[in-house]
Amino acid sequence: MEKKNTDQKEEKVAFTGRISVNKELLQGIFKNDETLTFRPVENPAFPSIGFCLVYIDGMVNNKLVNEDVIKPLVEYRPRQKDVLSLDIIAKQVMLSDSVERTSDTDKILQGIVYGDCVLMMDGFSDFLILNTKGWNSRSISEPENEKVLRGPREGFNEALMMNLSMLRRKLRTPDLKMEFQSFGTRSNTKACICYLDKVVNKDVLAELKKRLQTFSIDGTLDSNYINEFIKDAPFSPFKTVGSTERPDVVAAKLLEGRIALFLDGSPVVLTVPFLFIENFQSDEDYYLNYFFASIGRMLRLIAFFVATSIPAIYVALTTFHDEMLPLAMTMSISEARQGVPFPTVLEAVLMLVVFEMLRESGSRMPGMMGQALSIVGALVIGQAAVEAKIVSAPMIIIVGVTGISGLMIPRVKGATIILRFTLLAMASILGLYGYMFGTLGLLIHLFNLNSFGIPIMNSAYANTLQDKKDIAVRAPWWFMKKRPKYLSPNETREASRSEK
């Protein structure tokens, strides 16, 4: 740790007023980096004064450099011939939208590597940093894994400023605050904390800022790097920090009093605090008719139960409590299991692992192979395995139902899989008794979890109708009079019907 720090601050160079010296200094810093470009410029009116532009090829917009920097510099003709200072250049000559005069080495180096143009002038030891950033970024498109049928279709891309502009377009108020910070001792990735000043819970904001100071890492390539550092319970499979790629979702969360953390280079924006129920909320819920949206929400909640518990309950019922099954069901299960060599638990584990493999291969393989996967999945593993008496048909149904329900709730995917196997193991040791132990443990864990000081199960404490409005049932917009509990000191949302 110590060593790295000294490594970073090794060469605190002092620039001088001579271009040739400065150039050598910069060349020394950017040794072996051939993208660093020096472009000497002279103004015919002042042939004695040399200028030199420094930038990194590929990071700057060449057109901007030509039109806004080189051209005015070369064509500048002062009325009085005597003086030409850096100040005049900055204020009267440069056409660039942002011109900063500085002698701070760190700032200058940052500017160069981030696509700015640095203008050196003979006789001045401080430089001008000109905004000429211009690199290609992906165009705005709908995020692949957060598609909606109805609602805005734009999604974040990898450019921070573009992302912020998308958010700003949704919330046009000076109340929207954006604070910059950078992470990664080597990557120097820019990040931005966004919140609505009058709505945000100040304690949560302070807690977030505090946690952001507590770690250091060399590079942050995706917002998950930060997520894992600031998470409340690092070993819990449950999320306490939300993430989304959609500007409308971020705007909605900000309106509810949450805070968003943008990271340059990642389309995924973090939001805190993150409540458990947010795992089951989809932005589309709010764009569709609330009856229909509520059905979807309830299905997702049921899917969580099914995806975590059905294999465990099936194993418990068939191997411990067969008397609890109706006779007809006992008959058909028992018949289907005739000749199956493995015990029910092993059968369940096998099939669940196979399903997870299919799912994982589906999300990792190149797109062209989808057909092969579905044939292998459906025919070989489903039908043939049953006919060959390696697994029983009811188990295929159980695994199928479990798998499909798991896919309905992608945000708790990891936790669902872990829970599923844990509960299965407990049910196979102690039957429903073990299953109950498992779920009790789960509940205790969930009720203990906080996200930045807010209990993630806060909707479970709901007592009034207002607190329940966005759990299993998505209430109509005119009923959403308050923000979620504890999230905001300013609880009243401005939604109301005009009363005449």
Added chain:
Amino acid sequence: MKTGKRLCVLLLIVSMLLLNGCWNYQEIERFSMVSGFAIDRGTEGHKYHFTFEFLDLSGDNPGSKLLETEGDTVFDGIRNAISKSQKKLTFSECKVVVISKDLASEGITPLLDFVSRDAEPRLTLVPMISEEKTAGEILQQKPVTDHLICLEIDQMLAQNVASLSKTPRTKLYQANNMLAGEGTSLVLPSIKVAEQQTATTVELAGTAIFKKDKLIGFLDVDQSQLMLFIKDQIKGGLLLTSPDSDGRNITLEIEESRTKITPILTQNPPAVKIDIKTVCALGENQTTKKHIPTERIQEVEKSAKSGLETSVSNLIKMAQKQYKTDIFGFGNLIYQNDPQLWEQDKAKWDEIFTAMDIAVTADIKVNNTARVGD
């Protein structure tokens, strides 16, 4: 805090639902699911002979197989089955226990102990008495609609209660209550083999009646219906009545029936007043009078009322004279109303029962005349 408490209560309730049952891991296909069994007198030196019917899943369709064993106790006989079958018999789906009449006349309590005590058989199974020579031959009959004869018998009983009400469906726990409780003699459903043109099958035969735990006789299906009227267990069924002297019948379908029994404790011996209130629909009319005005309905009601009153009184008289056992539970009524009086009468209740004065009144109302009106 309040929510926490509520949650605790909820969790307790949920766990009560989930935490009953056995806990040892056993694969479901390793069992032979017994649907019912019959107990007869043993032949080869053992006290009892058992016939188990169990679910056979070895073929393409589920079927039934019989296994016969001997043993000195019920448990003994069940365990002895292991030496004849690779799979262990399991009794969680056991629906009926058929007991032969000669074993039943020696006392039924020892036979029911195992099924009441063991964890596997449910307390809702139905003990039955075979009217044939042995109980085993009941299980040897071919079911008509189901795969297993015992499941068929169980369904027949359930259906009988709902729409015929001619056989009591005494479940094991009810039988135990009658045996251990005060002032009600045990009644169990009885079953026999019915001859049909091409094959034989089983038929519910009515009621087996007990004194203490010993079988002393049977009631046929019609008498059983009257008994169920008194015991207020009529859920449906038919009432036939002939209002005219030519003997042609009108069939009334029972929609609802309530019986209220009031003990009159001031008399000695105590008397009982029985009020039967029945609501019927006129379901079939074979009489010559096709036209049914209100007066005719009143006529029908009246004839059905007097018919029911007479036959119920006759049945009670028969129970008092012939069997001398209180199958209707009048003693229990006395016990509930006047425990002290019951303490005095308990010992000689059977004699008191035979001398009891019992008044029966019926009130039959015909609600509608179905599709063919007026």
